[in-house]
Amino acid sequence: xxxxxxxxxxxxxxxxxxxxxxxxxxxxxxxxxxxxxxxxxxxxxxxxxxxxxxxxxxxxxxxxxxxxxxxxxxxxxxxxxxxxxxxxxxxxxxxxxxxxxxxxxxxxxxxxxxxxxxxxxxxxxxxxxxxxxxxxxxxxxxxxxxxxxxxxxxxxxxxxxxxxxxxxxxxxxxxxxxxxxxxxxxxxxxxxxxxxxxxxxxxxxxxxxxxxxxxxxxxxxxxxxxxxxxxxxxxxxxxxxxxxxxxxxxxxxxxxxxxxxxxxxxxxxxxxxxxxxxxxxxxxxxxxxxxxxxxxxxxxxxxxxxxxxxxxxxxxxxxxxxxxxxxxxxxxxxxxxxxxx
Numbered sequence: 001x002x003x004x005x006x007x008x009x010x011x012x013x014x015x016x017x018x019x020x021x022x023x024x025x026x027x028x029x030x031x032x033x034x035x036x037x038x039x040x041x042x043x044x045x046x047x048x049x050x051x052x053x054x055x056x057x058x059x060x061x062x063x064x065x066x067x068x069x070x071x072x073x074x075x076x077x078x079x080x081x082x083x084x085x086x087x088x089x090x091x092x093x094x095x096x097x098x099x100x101x102x103x104x105x106x107x108x109x110x111x112x113x114x115x116x117x118x119x120x121x122x123x124x125x126x127x128x129x130x131x132x133x134x135x136x137x138x139x140x141x142x143x144x145x146x147x148x149x150x151x152x153x154x155x156x157x158x159x160x161x162x163x164x165x166x167x168x169x170x171x172x173x174x175x176x177x178x179x180x181x182x183x184x185x186x187x188x189x190x191x192x193x194x195x196x197x198x199x200x201x202x203x204x205x206x207x208x209x210x211x212x213x214x215x216x217x218x219x220x221x222x223x224x225x226x227x228x229x230x231x232x233x234x235x236x237x238x239x240x241x242x243x244x245x246x247x248x249x250x251x252x253x254x255x256x257x258x259x260x261x262x263x264x265x266x267x268x269x270x271x272x273x274x275x276x277x278x279x280x281x282x283x284x285x286x287x288x289x290x291x292x293x294x295x296x297x298x299x300x301x302x303x304x305x306x307x308x309x310x311x312x313x314x315x316x317x318x319x320x321x322x323x324x325x326x327x328x329x330x331x332x333x334x335x336x337x338x339x340x341x
Contacts, residue, residue: 003340007086008212012205014093016233019201021100022112023053023237031186033261033293039182049190050238056194057231061222062280063196066139067203070120073130078211085211087335088127089204095119095328103316110316111284114144115324116200122325126332143281147271148291154267155260155295162259163299178258185265192272193285194234200282201230260296268292287317 031045040048071088078085096115103110117140124131166174205226209215215223256264268289275283 004082004086004212007083007090007339008208008214011086011090011093011208011211012229014090014097015201015204015208016229018093018097018100018112018116018204019198019230019233020237020240021097021104022197022201023050023234024104024240031190032289033256033264034182034186037179037182037256037258037261039179039258039261040186045186046239048187049193050235052187052190053194053198053238054231054235056191056196057198057234058227059191059195060276061199061202061227063199063276063282064202064206064222066135066280066282067116067120067200068206070117070132070135070140071124071129071207072132072135073124074207074210077127077129082211082213083339084127084336086208087332087339088123088129089208089211091123091126091328091332091335092116092119093204094331095122095324095326098327099320099324103320108316110320111286112197113200113282113284114140114317114320116204117282118321118324119328120204121321122328123332125325126329127336139279139281143275143279143283144287147275147281147283148287150271151264151268151288151291152295152298154271155264155292156298158267159260159263159296159299162263166259175258178262181262182258182265185262185269188269189265189272189285189289190238192269192276194231195276196272196283196285198230198234199276201233202226205230256293256297260299264289264292264296267295284317 031040031042031049034040035042035045074085074088077088093116096112096119099110099115099118100112117136121131121136123129162178202222206215206222209223209226268285271288271292272283272285275281
């Protein structure tokens, strides 16, 4: 087996492992509120999320193409050295995986999406690969701010509407009805998670195939086997669960009741669909859902939200891109020394 083929295989395997870690890292996003309100049991919720993550991954490739195009100078380094180009992709993945594992271990709901984007930016700077900063601003930075804001405001307003519509209803009846409704909202959110997050891995795998000469950058199609492999990996990761992060989202920020859980999940799902299908923007499921939980919870009273916990989560959001970028850059420096260029 020659070096290039070996690197392509290794990069694809590691990309799918990243997708797997994305699944267990972000599984809590879709189901934490439904489990905490007892709308679903943990086992049933994880099974449902896994299936719908797989289905969601099959619904579009716009986000994958955005990820693929962040390194606009990738064609140039591929023409110069295939092994160098593959080293770049491999290093970006390692940066993202390391940050995913660190935040998962400490139960911090950070963004797998931004970890991957940070890895691509960091290795691009370290390797002298041109980064498409316009795309980073338009498709990453602006949506990164916009999606949590929409999540918070949208969930707040939807919950206010629910409170007004059901103001004279029996609270027990309302809770029972929304506990059933959460099955639908959690399913919609799981579908949106697959639509968003599995596509990011597809984009990285296509970069590896381009570097190895097994795909052309002119061809925007994502191979079917790549779509199915990414969908399967994130689904398996989701099945393995994410109980550490589930506790943070489900209880530590605020203990939600079923109507607020429904408002948070519905809002987050709408934002994810809009960003993936309308803008092709790789936004964070974690950021969006966490903000929606805060927005729905704030309708009780602002002091009901544990803002100290929320502040720690926001801090993790801020440092995710630079932290994963730094790990990816360091990984590149090490691999560049040992892999013939």
